Amino acid sequence: MTTQDYDAIIIGSGQAGPFLAVRLAAASKKVALIERKVLGGTCVNTGCTPTKAMVACAKVAHTASEAAKYGVHLSGDISINLAEIKSRNDQIVQNSRDSLRKMLDNAKGCTVLYGQAKFTSPHEVQINDQTLHADQIFINVGGRAATPDLPGLKDIPYLTNSTLLQLTELPRHLIVVGGGAVGVEFAQIFRRLGSEVTLVEMKPALVHREDAAASKLMSELLEQEGIHLRLNSECVSFSPLPDGVCVHVSCKSDSPEVHGSHVLLAMGRIPNTSDLGLDAAGVRTDPQGFIPVDDQLRTNVPHIFALGDCNRRGAFTHTSYNDFEIVADNLLDGASRRVSDRIPVRATYSDPPLAQVGLTEEEARATGRELLIATRPMRSVARAIEKGETFGFMKALVDAQTKRILGATIFGVGGDEAIHCILSTMYADQPFTTLTHSVHIHPTVAELIPTLLGSLKPAD
Numbered sequence: 001m002t003t004q005d006y007d008a009i010i011i012g013s014g015q016a017g018p019f020l021a022v023r024l025a026a027a028s029k030k031v032a033l034i035e036r037k038v039l040g041g042t043c044v045n046t047g048c049t050p051t052k053a054m055v056a057c058a059k060v061a062h063t064a065s066e067a068a069k070y071g072v073h074l075s076g077d078i079s080i081n082l083a084e085i086k087s088r089n090d091q092i093v094q095n096s097r098d099s100l101r102k103m104l105d106n107a108k109g110c111t112v113l114y115g116q117a118k119f120t121s122p123h124e125v126q127i128n129d130q131t132l133h134a135d136q137i138f139i140n141v142g143g144r145a146a147t148p149d150l151p152g153l154k155d156i157p158y159l160t161n162s163t164l165l166q167l168t169e170l171p172r173h174l175i176v177v178g179g180g181a182v183g184v185e186f187a188q189i190f191r192r193l194g195s196e197v198t199l200v201e202m203k204p205a206l207v208h209r210e211d212a213a214a215s216k217l218m219s220e221l222l223e224q225e226g227i228h229l230r231l232n233s234e235c236v237s238f239s240p241l242p243d244g245v246c247v248h249v250s251c252k253s254d255s256p257e258v259h260g261s262h263v264l265l266a267m268g269r270i271p272n273t274s275d276l277g278l279d280a281a282g283v284r285t286d287p288q289g290f291i292p293v294d295d296q297l298r299t300n301v302p303h304i305f306a307l308g309d310c311n312r313r314g315a316f317t318h319t320s321y322n323d324f325e326i327v328a329d330n331l332l333d334g335a336s337r338r339v340s341d342r343i344p345v346r347a348t349y350s351d352p353p354l355a356q357v358g359l360t361e362e363e364a365r366a367t368g369r370e371l372l373i374a375t376r377p378m379r380s381v382a383r384a385i386e387k388g389e390t391f392g393f394m395k396a397l398v399d400a401q402t403k404r405i406l407g408a409t410i411f412g413v414g415g416d417e418a419i420h421c422i423l424s425t426m427y428a429d430q431p432f433t434t435l436t437h438s439v440h441i442h443p444t445v446a447e448l449i450p451t452l453l454g455s456l457k458p459a460d
């Protein structure tokens, strides 16, 4: 077995690895980037990219079904061709992978190797029949759908976010187990495309970590669209049926069985760390397999870093990419950037999207600070009225003493974009009046943010 020397080894081509490889190579480092499947990881192949492409298809189907409300009359029935939707997705994914490939091919000093990487010592990684040695090692192995060891699971052909994307025929009745962002997005997509959909969630609310009012409204949105919600229903086992599957649930009311043709497991994500040989490197994990890191993303072994979902400091593409920026700027530019400087920001891509920055109302109240609060329904936003999409609300929370924005929720059309002006004001550590004094373009959703902040009142 040969040993190759590198300055840096990067394991996993998620949302941090490829960009770090390019930055390190540009700084004249000899870099090996190891990927066991395909370039781009979850986001590009089975996460953000294909799902948001499908959200767009589902939106077209929904708008077409409502076209008459806009005075647009379509002749004939609307029909959905899932194979064509898949092929559009596949092309978008392939283009994204190709551009990553091109970026890496152009990075002199960077070698991409395909295979399963495994530590054999703190400075050595084995891949296929080679051993690689490096001064620094960066782990960007991401995660995968959790498939809990529930009775009957191995007896049914369940789907995950990856396999669901391979379907070319619409499920007759899709049962989604899990009411987090992934479950909600897929439930709405498939309902809009024409499947019957039941969503099973053990908590009393969907997207339960979000602002409580938004979380409640998410249930209303999905129910309005004809999705059967089974809240307070814990999935306990599965069994096959002649024409599909049965999800057995534990609940106080309603039926203990949910029947459907297909089951999607959207029950959380687990990190890809169990087969990485971390023991051989002396890298510690927490009980769930995540790799604890310090504020600059070092593991307990100082020359080994962990970036992206596997470190539990974020679960998004933007947090993984920001991990790359922090590590690269600190190592190559002498910066002292920290993960704790990041302001939490995220969106659930229901239609309309639910965007959140900073603290939710419940989190802000729990701090015990004196708060100012403002809420505005989307039916009072001109752009939403013009678009005919007035579902939802926007809310902002401000510290009454410092006048700094603590957090905001926008559940409404364009919310995923408009939230960024609040994020930037928070990051610049400016008072909310910076926003109320700025003039925004009319008509936009964002233009109502100054108006929203102009109506702040003390929270009771």
Ligand SMILES: Cc1cc2nc3c(=O)[nH]c(=O)nc-3n(C[C@H](O)[C@H](O)[C@H](O)COP(=O)(O)OP(=O)(O)OC[C@H]3O[C@@H](n4cnc5c(N)ncnc54)[C@H](O)[C@@H]3O)c2cc1C
Residues within 6 Å of the ligand: 011, 012, 013, 014, 015, 016, 017, 034, 035, 036, 037, 038, 039, 040, 041, 042, 043, 044, 046, 047, 048, 049, 051, 052, 115, 116, 117, 118, 140, 141, 142, 143, 161, 182, 272, 275, 276, 307, 308, 309, 310, 314, 315, 316, 317, 318, 319, 320, 349
């Ligand atoms: C359905 C779905 C939708 C999502 N939508 C969004 C969204 O809209 N916005 C958003 O911000 N986030 C979204 N996410 C989350 C987002 O995809 C991840 O947070 C993001 O991909 C960051 O992941 P990562 O960089 O940690 O690694 P990943 O993207 O998971 O990549 C890790 C890579 O490491 C490779 N690997 C693992 N182990 C090894 C090994 N031992 N050897 C070699 N290679 C290995 C894997 O094959 C993989 O390619 C979504 C996730 C899902 C599941």
